[in-house]
Amino acid sequence: MAIVLNQLSALEAARLLQRRELTAAQLLRACFARIEQREDTVHAWAALDKDAALAQAEALDKGAIRGPLHGLPFGVKDLMDTSDLPTTYGSSIYKDHQPEADAAVVALCREAGALVAGKTVTTEFATYKTPVTRNPIDPAYTPGGSSSGSAAAVADFMVPFALGTQTAASIVRPASYCGVVGFKPTFGVIPRDGIKPVATSLDTVGCFARTVPDIGLVASVLMRNPELQKLDYSGKPRIGMYRTLQWRHVMPETKEAYAQAADVLARAGAIVRDVELPSDYCSLVQLQSDVMAYEACHALARERKEYEGQMSPRLLDLLDAGAGISDEDYRSKLTLAGERYERADGWFEEFDVLLTPSVAGEAPLADLGTGDPLFGRVWTLFGVPCVHLPFAQGPHGLPVGLQAIGRRGDDHKTLSIGAWIHERLTR
Template identity: 40%
Template sequence: MTALNERTASELAQMLAAGDVSAEELMRACLERVADREETVQAWAFLDPEIALANARTADARRKAGAALGPLHGVPVGIKDVIETADMPTENGSDLFRGQHTGRDAVCVAMLRNAGAVIMGKTVTTELANGCPSKTRNPHNPEHTPGGSSAGSGAAVAGFHVPLALGTQTAGSVIRPGSFNGIHALKPTVGRIPRDGVLMQSHTLDTVGVFGRSVEDLALITDSLSDFSATNVSRYGDRCAELVSAIQPDILAPRFAFLETPAWAEADAGARKAIEGVVAGLGAQCVRESLPSPFDRIIDFHGAVGAGELLAYYGHHAEVSPHKVSALLKERLADAKGVGAGDYISALLARRPLNEALAALLDRYDAVLCLPAPGPAPRGFATTGSPKFNGLWTYLGVPCVSLPRLSVDGLPLGVQLVGKPGEDGKLLRTARWLDRTLA
């Protein structure tokens, strides 16, 4: 029988709603796993068992009182430590914010609480959600990185500490940890999940994303974090869980456009062989495609936007409190000063024609299929891995999902799917089909 802490969030939500298990029982199972593995994995920036259990008991009390229950009632969720939580510190992985308690919930955390979720604790982030590696280790092999910057969230879900977690992505900080840790991960359309109360690194690129153990998990939590008011219905009109659950055996199999993307030269031989095997196995359902020549510059465009906005948000910290900023971040900020205003504006303006070209391709296919990383998680902790297979999609603001269906050298590697902006539900429906096909 599968242990409680190893079940999917979708399964747990049903069990909790039916009264087959209590939120406190589930939380205790998760905390026992943390006690066994945290010394090795080091996924948590803040975790107070008493606070976690008290939050779980509150959920149980609501159920016993006959209160209305949300779709995530009693389900534990880990929160990346760049996202504000009223009852826990938010330190942003940085000495600049050590001991900070804002006393506020980010909008996305408030939405989780309204959906009945139990906030378990704060997961480790890299410094200011940037590239300086964190203390977290990959639960599949602690000699390898879990990726970044959502290192703790990816490792906590993969290590069976918690069934769901929030992350953020400015380059590849959701999809890459999803791939490296062998779990399901979604970077939704930019803006779908509210960013109020989330540390800002780039107002153009920053996207709140989610980690889970199934496509259904991703749909469940994404719907709980989505605003379906009249003002948003035209942009985010699809309810992911409804589309994912609507799959029937007689529905036509989806079609995929395989793209090597401009980062293909950096992929290692094992990763290329693994993804080519998926393409070959899909046969006529997957067609090798290419995009117009401006896509050759898309990695540079993403870099220019990210560097310009990184400097605007963090540059003053390196000047005012240099002893609290890592050497790596100082180096990145120094490099960002070389990005001129013209380069930044040109990169912003290039998004529209590139999005139009991608949309034209996706008019003929259900999703783009590509690698989520150059290979599996690198050994050692000098880097969190290259985000070049992710940054181009973050730059375009489109939804992406990573499915844990490949393995290279005994380590996980995901399959990345990309969809049109606002069509997150359709992308997850397509992902569910592929996930089951490759399982």
């Protein structure tokens, strides 16, 4: 059977490129052919420069192997600066904005040999406004947000990986809706220089790919840790099944996937037990919302002052909410979040990872917005690593999965056990 180049996983393509059995130009042309075929339906891209990207690919093919991502095309969320493509942050305010330098994560990927295929669509300042991007599985449905274009581009085989950010649930939610693996690492382990801030104590850089080992490859560059390329796990993982206090919002398809996962993983040798639900954790969802609103109000103060007419009503509502929170109240909320995390950290003495819903269920219709970030808020507030694992389908044939949550700083362990879980759930 002939290899379909644009459908190669990042790891498969990287191995062929490292052995010079595939050229960067060949792979990039295949990806651009897919983009040309599907972009009018998916609308994943905010900016493309095919000729410039191909010139860079051909230059790579003439030189030495640059690094572990040599020749891999990738998508860059349009919240991240690029020196050779415009960066709009999803807002008309910045429609003509051309940065002088790359964001740090873009520079790291280029240094490792990767090629920027283009800028992927983000919602307005990575918040809530419905984007033009559609779910590649069925364009009547949303791809999620705010990393809409990145998730859709990977899911539709336009690129093998893409970069995203999460402030509430902007990686795990679109990964879930589009049926790809999405990784939000421990807060602060990947640099944010050159990325438009939304909430400085929450904003986290991550990535999308089609397998967990692909994520490990990309994360090894972003986190400057080659060990992340080795995700072998041979033990019996201790998995805590955590329904969350928002279980009443979970749709039947996710409940079914949750039960299926518990059964399959227990039969595969994992130690699987339910996690006790602390009743006072209900307040953490609102706590994250308040912290995000306060910090966004500060981060977007200039735009609000000078360009309020070009900002969506929902974004202005968020900024108004933030303006109503005092400095003292904000500091007390951060203190409370820290105290709650310290208690939650104890769970990881008993469990290696938690397995919990990423979203309520299948993707909603596109006209209804980008979906509810409810099931990502607490984990972003806690700054813990999260990896979404797709493995099931809902009643409309759309993807369903769960997210594995690890202890803060245990990114390698979380990805290794995530790969172990995903392999068994997708057999």
